[in-house]
């Protein structure tokens with residue numbers, strides 16, 4: 168069991184926001200790689216002689232996301248995380264744990280499926296990558312909505328936990 172702490176560490180906070188930025192970049196820039204792959208097919212895309220810069224950037228950002236996620240998961244097990252607020256509705260606590268778990272899983276599996284599709288030229292991995300992307304969009308949306316709900320409706324200052332090491 169990972170330890171329960173008084174707050175996230177500075178490195179955990181930096182990793183959270185660095186990965187959030189990378190994911191934003193991947194969502195915004197994914198049209199380039201989707202267009203490129205649909206034009207020439209996943210089985211030849213990575214061996215093409217003219218790979219556009221934005222397509223290369225998507226692959227590199229995906230590899231970086233995976234590396235940062237490995238560091239993040241290790242820190243989560245070694246350093247732990249703070250407990251959710253005591254007065255939080257048990258149903259909301261369960262939803263938060265489930266959302267975080269799904270986000271962790273999707274953030275690991277999305278780059279893995281992307282790498283298998285790109286470097287392994289595997290069509291099934293390409294399909295899985297697109298499904299995982301949709302899962303990520305849904306759960307990142309839910310996660311941001313929950314953070315805003317805590318901030319502006321419950322007003323319990325939860326966002327501070329991801330801003331300042333505790």
Ligand code: HEM
Pocket residue numbers: 183186187188190243248249250251267270271274307310311314315325326327328329
């Ligand atoms: C405006 C954007 C975002 C805000 C305001 C935000 C806010 C937060 C806050 C306040 C927490 C701590 C919750 C707690 O202490 O219980 C948290 C945790 C987390 N966030 Fe975000 N987040 C944002 C974007 C993202 C994105 C884009 C991702 C995924 C790429 C993400 C993934 C996670 C995960 C997995 C955790 C759980 C950390 C853990 O307990 O190990 N967040 N976020």
